[in-house]
Amino acid sequence: MQQRFPEERIVIASHNPGKVWEIGELLAPVGLQVVSADSLGLPEPEETGLTFAANAELKAMAAAIGAGLPALADDSGLVVPALGGAPGIYSARWAGPDKDFGLAMERIRRELAGAEDRSAYFVCALALGWPDGSCEVFEGRVHGTLVFPPRGALGFGYDPIFLPEGESETFGEMAPERKHAMSHRARAFAQLRHRLSDG
């Protein structure tokens, strides 16, 4: 692995502080020094892709080429089958320019009114991009149920309305270590670590 990371540094190509923190925690066992896209002054690319994987790749490549270092990007979101898959890749955009997830969660509650199916899942596509233009994508999911009103103030985004399968606490109520043992992001990271340890 060391020869693949000559500088032992990796750029976290995300401008979301909640995500950057979680990625730092999940990456700690890998032993690489983490540099944020913000600290390098890298711009936030427009997410023009139509899939989580395409957006993750576009963010990773912009950072890898901009920084001349390997870069890791995460594109993720909440998929609600009863809403035809919304908000999906538009999960961040549903919170509007002020990133108001109270508003986004309320919109889901409203649009779901009367729907029997309360199932939902989070998806995380992680892209590892290299300055030479190569890129690999890993995906993780976690299934659960939506609950209203929102519960808990931990985590970020849609965590307070997401009750993972078989659990009694929402991601917003759960200690971070517990979320990291089962989340979509943790599952994508497990695949990434597996790939890195393969050499």
Ligand SMILES: O=c1nc[nH]c2c1ncn2[C@H]1C[C@H](O)[C@@H](COP(=O)(O)OP(=O)(O)OP(=O)(O)O)O1
């Ligand atoms: O574990 C999670 N717990 C709760 N909500 C989550 C989670 N994971 C993704 N989400 C929701 C909120 C987030 O804003 C959006 C991702 O959108 P996404 O474009 O990938 O990220 P972003 O715009 O927030 O930051 P950036 O693109 O700079 O990495 O999905």
Ligand SMILES: [Mg+2]
């Ligand atoms: Mg984004």
